[in-house]
Amino acid sequence: MLIAGQSGDQLLTKPEQLDGSATSATAQNKRPASRLHVPQPPHRENGETSFGNPKLSPAGATRKPDVASKAVDLRDMAFELVRVLDDDGKALGPWNPGLSPDQLREGLRKMLLLRVFDDRMHKGQRQGKTSFYMQATGEEAITVAQTMALRRDDMCFPTYRCQGILITRDYPLVDMMNQIYSNAKDPLKGHQLPILYSARDYGFFSASGNVGTQICQSVGWAMGCAYRGTDSIAAGWIGEGSTAEGDFHNALVFASVYRAPVILNVVNNQWAISSNKCFSGVGDSTFASRAIGFDMPGIKVDANDFLATYAVTQWAAERARKGLGATLIELYTYRAGAHSTSDDPTRYRPAKEVWPLGDPVDRLTKHLKAMGEWSDERNAALIEELTAQVRTAQKESEAIGTLGQSKPSVSVMFDDVYKEPDWRLRQQRQSLGV
Amino acid sequence: MANMNMLQAINSAMDVMLERNPDVLVFGQDAGYFGGVFRATEGLQHKHGLHRCFDAPIAELGIVAAAIGMAAQGLRPCVEIQFADYIYPGYDQIVSEAARLRYRSAGDFFAPLTVRSPYGGGIFGGQTHSQSPEAIFTHVAGIKTVIPSTPYDAKGLLISCIEDDDPVVFFEPKRIYNGPFDGRLDKPVETWAKHAASQVPDGYYTVPLGKAATIREGKDLTIIAYGTMVHVSMAAVEMAGVDAEVIDLRTLVPLDIEAIYTSVRKTGRCVIVHEATGTSGYGGEILSLIQENCFHHLESAIERVTGFDTPYPHAFEWDYFVGPGRVADAIRRVMAD
Incomplete structure (x- = not known):
């Protein structure tokens, strides 16, 4: 399963080739000791698939420490990969969360619903029904398993690829679509770019659209939970590319200093638009290990493994709820689709890049089948049912209108800048005659 | 009624609000145990407890971001940025996040936080302790910008800021913390004591925002x-x-x-x-x-x-x-x- 490859460095053009300098002994003697290093991903669009040489611990092999362990005793976790499902769909080892068949089927249903929804909305964008869309293809286990492992009153600070949180919490699909179409029933009144939902009642914080900015806000929310003495927690997500932002560092500092009940999730899907993770400065280390210097547990998990993702999140949530502080989870996965509808990944990575850790939906399906709790027939029927569900919502939403066909009253453009509009906003609204 | 300088009035505003409303929190660099480099938060931790007024890491981005998360939940953080000259690491959080949260979520979330910061020159602070960056905040839709000029107004306005449901940047003219300096260097240093606006009620009162x-x-x-x-x-x-x-x-x-x-x-x-x-x-x-x-x-x-x-x-x-x-x-x- 592991695809062996070279590290990015080994594939680099040799420095001599970059500047054309001779390689004679004399020239070498004159060469400065230090040269500007610009990293290159191990693979580009015309190359062979290679994900470097990641350490893929066998399923079931990674230890499961007590949630009350000291961070100093958990440092090894940042360099292992928590995996439960093996290649045959068997659940192995101490991290198996022991979910019932019904819970597993619920997870599969939500992942498939997310996939069907994404597919319909992606096509809708291509048909001109909206300006922009982002799919979560290949990353469905993250939001679905993690949300199932959290409580409904735990506030989630999403990235733009976290629509699975809403879907798992049964947010109405038609309201998501109305937001995507910015139509007259858009719950966000046409104020926000498609897919950047907000749903306080569903524990889904308003998605910013600026990358990384919300990870430290999740720490603030968690500090608020602790201040109030509740056992609710917060969870924040950030992409591996955005960990380069100062926001990520600040989030770790605050989470550590105030022992905030928060789960900080780094979704390492290998690519930030065209920038390979090699531009995030992780090198041969791991994102999970960034926690170590903050005296915080860092756990790396196979995020295409529904069971492992659920179990690690459950562990971190329990630790946070017990007042033992924050956990950094690296969700090791692969962005199977484009960054967004504005992106063409065939221009910077191999078209047939195959992730060594498989597809999260296929792997959970295989597991359920291996348990004797699922069949091809049931799978086909479920997909049919979910497709019909999404179609029904889409019909309802499109009856209101798609982008440009329908929009909220222009007067609401001036709403919600402040609690009450000041004279400028009143005058400006009047100037439009609305 | 007491005679207060502007620092005492600002301190009193936070003291009153910490007393009145358990959702009010005060934090910032050196703002807890020590009481702030200008002493604006002096005694607040001792009086109200470690959880109500505390020190923060040297991370303005984090201070504002954490305050946004708290404020969105319903708390009313009043944070100190030690000098307005240091506010820029937190600027993105104020402009891209706090200012727009209500708008982008159509009122689903909002961030009633107050960012206090000493600003302005006249203290021989050079280019890192003297700036007046108010215009880069007034330019931004969704935040309010408040600047008092007397102890009475400072307290009443700050209480209004803390109670306001929108994010507010509260710039404190540090040159007049201790007296109504009018720029005449040949005059003896004047304290607030003889100024009518140094008579400040001990308890709660407000000066409304948006009124000159x-x-x-x-x-x-x-x-x-x-x-x-x-x-x-x-x-x-x-x-x-x-x-x-x-x-x-x-x-x-x-x-x-x-x-x-x-x-x-x-x-x-x-x-x-x-x-x-x-x-x-x-x-x-x-x-x-x-x-x-x-x-x-x-x-x-x-x-x-x-x-x-x-x-x-x-x-x-x-x-x-x-x-x-x-x-x-x-x-x-x-x-x-």
Whole structure:
């Protein structure tokens, strides 16, 4: 399963080739000791698939420490990969969360619903029904398993690829679509770019659209939970590319200093638009290990493994709820689709890049089948049912209108800048005659 | 009622709000145990406890971001950025996040946080302890910008900020923390004790946001100022020997535009004064509004007196500082027209 490859460095053009300098002994003697290093991903669009040489611990092999362990005793976790499902769909080892068949089927249903929804909305964008869309293809286990492992009153600070949180919490699909179409029933009144939902009642914080900015806000929310003495927690997500932002560092500092009940999730899907993770400065280390210097547990998990993702999140949530502080989870996965509808990944990575850790939906399906709790027939029927569900919502939403066909009253453009509009906003609204 | 300087008044505002509302939190660098480098939070941790007033990492981004997360949940954090000159690491969080949260979520979330920060020159702080960055906040939709000029206003305005449901940046003119400095270096240092606005109620009261104060009524011209420049302008009026109307804006956004229009329509002449660099400064905005709305009442061109367009210079503090001499010169030019 592991695809062996070279590290990015080994594939680099040799420095001599970059500047054309001779390689004679004399020239070498004159060469400065230090040269500007610009990293290159191990693979580009015309190359062979290679994900470097990641350490893929066998399923079931990674230890499961007590949630009350000291961070100093958990440092090894940042360099292992928590995996439960093996290649045959068997659940192995101490991290198996022991979910019932019904819970597993619920997870599969939500992942498939997310996939069907994404597919319909992606096509809708291509048909001109909206300006922009982002799919979560290949990353469905993250939001679905993690949300199932959290409580409904735990506030989630999403990235733009976290629509699975809403879907798992049964947010109405038609309201998501109305937001995507910015139509007259858009719950966000046409104020926000498609897919950047907000749903306080569903524990889904308003998605910013600026990358990384919300990870430290999740720490603030968690500090608020602790201040109030509740056992609710917060969870924040950030992409591996955005960990380069100062926001990520600040989030770790605050989470550590105030022992905030928060789960900080780094979704390492290998690519930030065209920038390979090699531009995030992780090198041969791991994102999970960034926690170590903050005296915080860092756990790396196979995020295409529904069971492992659920179990690690459950562990971190329990630790946070017990007042033992924050956990950094690296969700090791692969962005199977484009960054967004504005992106063409065939221009910077191999078209047939195959992730060594498989597809999260296929792997959970295989597991359920291996348990004797699922069949091809049931799978086909479920997909049919979910497709019909999404179609029904889409019909309802499109009856209101798609982008440009329908929009909220222009007067609401001036709403919600402040609690009450000041004279400028009143005058400006009047100037439009609305 | 007690006699307070501006720091004591600001401290009292936080003290009163910590007492009244368990959702109020105060934090910032050195703001907890030590009570802040200017002592604005002195005694608050001791009185209200470690969880109500505490120290923060040296991370302005994190201070603002954490406050946004708390505020979105329903708490009312009042955070200190040690100097306005250090606010920039938190600027993205204020502008991209706090300011837009209500709008982008259509009211689903909002962030009632107050960011306090000492600003302005006159303390030999050089370019890292003297800046007046208010205009980069007034430019942004979704935040309010407040600047007091007296102890009474400082307390009443700060309480209003903490109770306000929108994010507010509260800039404190540090040169007048201890006394109403008017820019006249030859005068003995004056404390607040003899100033009427140093009489501050011990308990709760508010000064509403969005309301300017007419500090001096007059008929010759209108002077518009805020912060330390209110006192400088008063000295300039005395030096120029004119019957000026002096307006202290107190809140830059939302602006009390009626107070400005009413006065300028009466006097027909106007000088606008601020410490911040002139280019794209808030004075330009006020000038434009007056020109658009009071043009036919104007007897002469409006003048701005502002900081020069250089970084804040250390050795040239009093050459750079907008003092009463420069303001008086502008008054004379505007009156001569």
